[in-house]
Amino acid sequence: MSRLDNNSNRLNFTPPQRFCQFTSRPTATLLLLLIAASPVTLFSQTPSPPTHTHLPGVSLEHSGTSITDTRIEWPGWDKLADTLLMRQYNTRIVLLGTIMLGIGAGAVGTFMLLRRRALLGDVIGHSALPGIAVAFLCVELIAPGSERSLPVLLLGALVAGLAGVGCTMGISRFSRIKPDAALAIVLSVFFGAGIALFTIIQKLPTGQMAGLQQFIYGQTASMTAADVRLIAGTSLVVVVVLAVFFKEFRLLCFDEEFGRSHGWPTTGLDFVLMALVVSMVIIGLQSVGMLLVVAMLIIPAAAARFWTGRLGPMTLIAATFGGTAAWLGGVVSSLFARFSAGAVIVLVGSLLFTISLTLGTRRGLVPQFLIHLATNRRVGRHDLARTLYELLEPKLHNDPTADPTADPTADPTADPLCRHLLRHSEILSRRSWSSARLGRLIRRAVSDGLLQTVVHGWRFTESGARNARSVARNHRLWETYLVLHADIATSHVDRDADLIEHVLDPELIEQLQLTLASRYPQMDMPPSLHPLDSHT
Amino acid sequence: MSQDTSPVDDTIPDTTAVPGTVADDSEREAQHPSTAPLAIHDMTVAYHRRPVLWDIDYDAIPGQLTAIVGPNGSGKTTLIKAAVDLIPRASGDVQFFGAPYRTMRHRVGYVPQRGSVDWDFPVNALDVVAMGLYRRIGWCRPVSRRYRQQAMEFLERVGMAQYAKRQISQLSGGQQQRVFLARALAQQADLYLMDEPFVGVDAATERAIVTILHELKDAGKTALVVHHDLQTVPEYFDHVLLLNMRLVATGPVSDVFTPENLRATYGGKLALLDQVGHRMTLGQTRS
Secondary structure, three states, X not given: OOOOOOOHHHOOOOOOHHHHHHHHOOHHHHHHHHHHHHHHHHHHOOOOOOOOOOOOXXXXXXXXXXXXXXXXXXXXXXXXXXXXXXXOHHHHHHHHHHHHHHHHHHHHHHHHHHOOXXXXXXXXXXXXXXXXXXXXXXXXXXXXXXXXXXXXXXXXXXXXXXXXXXXXXXXXXXXXXOHHHHHHHHHHHHHHHHHHHHHHHHHOOOHHHOOOOHHHHOOHHHOOHHHHHHHXXXXXXXXXXXXXXHHXXXXXXXXXXXXXXXXXXXXXXXXXXXXXXXXXXXXXXXHHOOOOHHHXXXXXXXXXXXXXXXXXXXXXXXXXXXXXXHHHHHHHHHHOOOOOXXXXXHHHHHHHHHHHHHXXXXXXXXXXXXXXXXXXXXXXXXXXXXXXXXXXXXXXXOOOOOOXXXXXXXXOOOXXXXXXXXXXXHHHOXXXXXXXXXXXXXXXXXXXXXXXXXXXXXXXXXXXXXXXXXXXXXXXXXXXXXXXXXXXXXXXXXXXXXXXXXXXXXXXXXXXXXXXXXXXXXXXXXXXXXXXXXXX | OOHHHOOOHHHOOOHHHOXXXXXXXXXXXXXXXXXXXXXXXXXXXXXXXXXXXXXXXXXXXXXXXXXXXXXXXXXXXXXXXXXXXXXXXXXXXXXXXXXXXXXXXXXXXXXXXXXXXXXXXXXXXXXXXXXXXXXXXXXXXXXXXXXXXXXXXXXXXXXXXXXXXXXXXXXXXXXXXHHXXXXXXXXXXXXXXXXXXXXXXXXXXXXXXHHHHHHHHHOOOEEEEEOOOHHHHHHHOOEEEEEEOEEEEEEEHHHHOOHHHHHXXXXXXXXXXXXXXXXXXXXXXXX
């Protein structure tokens, strides 16, 4: 820990034991709470640092450089390590605030995304702008020239944000205007009003100093300890409320009508959820700005969906992604004065999203493609096995020693399927496969150990023979089932059976066997229902 | 949150409303609508200016399986939703077991249409079934192991135990419907209102649902099922309610499910109806 900073000794990582009463919740939520609780314990041990003044060392207000100055100052390793590990008190304050914001926004954003209200965060952000302006003007009227008071401004933002949400929902509910149009109308009208009011403020003597611009683009570095405490407190409340009402919110988002029919106050729950979103957006305005705050809500949640199929883990992952994006974004923007934190946070978030989109275990593009590939291969393997079995089937009852196609080098005690030679041309005549495709299928079967290469062709291995027998058997069971129970003509059954047989699970096969036991008692292999020598 | 909206505290059964307890008083009292599992009196429902249901008067028969039949847009879903207070009624009165719905929620199981939810939602089959137990679990408490086991039992009842951990989008349409059914069963209600449970399901699910319906009937429960397949009405149901914005006819299938009534319900548009009706009358005369 750096001794350079005289504030660093205030760091105290007492385990937050007072949250232990929540241990009955899933551990995932507990973890969230612990993360959320740590900055609060930090602050509770800390005498209040001076508020309402921009902290020295992190006041990076665009560095005061001119536009033509395009140099990027590269930070040294020391500074990098200091920032990443939050060694300096001031950096720590700013980063912790941003991380808390990311966690809270990611968690609550999950529910917004699933409730199909992804754009509502945007409406809140845009609607907040006139609220901030009005609040500033009110303060100017009552006490001209007083210090900019963040709580007052945020209160204005809160009221206006709620008004924006109310308008959006009201318009789409009580008129014939569709929700997307309602969003667009409310968003632009409120934003327009905000810009108009900002123009007025700019002309006031104190207007230039107000720094209201930061609410549009966001400015993490201007955070004070009091701001961070507000952000941390709000995020903590949001996370706790989400954890406490997790089950209720899940029901609300999944099936609101069912919940209502069970007597859950869905309107009230919806209002609480909305209040959480509004709070997160409002406290996010200062650091990432109204234009980008929606990204903090939605991107982590959308990315999380690629990794899990359950709501609890999804919320946790979204919170982690949100926190990570905020941390990295905050680090970059404090290292490079020219980068706005909001933009970097969103970029890091979208990087996480892109990674999730491609690699996400649940529905990422690459795993999906691999599954698709594996299915294709399995289908090919089944088709080959069944073709080969059907090719050999008529010869099985012959005496292998009398059969001219029998391989004389084969072990006479082996499975009868293994004793016959399989020739390329012979297989090709059964199927409309190209020679190359057959070659591929066979190569794969050889490498899977289902076939072995011998002179002039191939032979089944023991496991290959077993596999072929079971594949052919499933196919015929299914064919028989389709004919018996689905009224499919015998001549069409092979195609339909082909479509479905590759996805049969063992339980279904067992069921099929039971169904068909009466028809084919004592029979190991049902006969094929259609002529086998045709191209199929 | 006020006490009377809390889903946990209205689980105390209202014994005065149990069918049969008042039956001793007099014949007239026993037939009074207030004892019926569902008594709709003079109900009218309208969306904006367009009326959807007119003057519906209907008493559900206890312990019977009733099909609600009618053409598209005839208000079948609206009937159910308006009964359980999901859609405001323009006029009229609905009582469940002699009391308003809000005090009888625990005795009414509602199975919404399968298409009414987003099946891509990140929950598994067990999570969905457990939702039927949320009222019993109560506010803010997590779904504990005990309730998960209970939910599992209901999944087993619909033959879906092996799919408990599957994300719901990976289930087939029929399996999704069975999950919905299990969720309603988990409520252990006395009256079930099912909206199109047979739509888009496979033969196995159809059989499973029919089995469940008969089990419910054997247990003395009542079910009202919105049904679209006229062919199977006589096979699956005891009573039928023919609906086309107004109540066309209601009663035992053998009395009410006639070509005349069906034509009155469907406006004689479908040639198929005549065939179905014809077969019905033939079947009746034969038996």
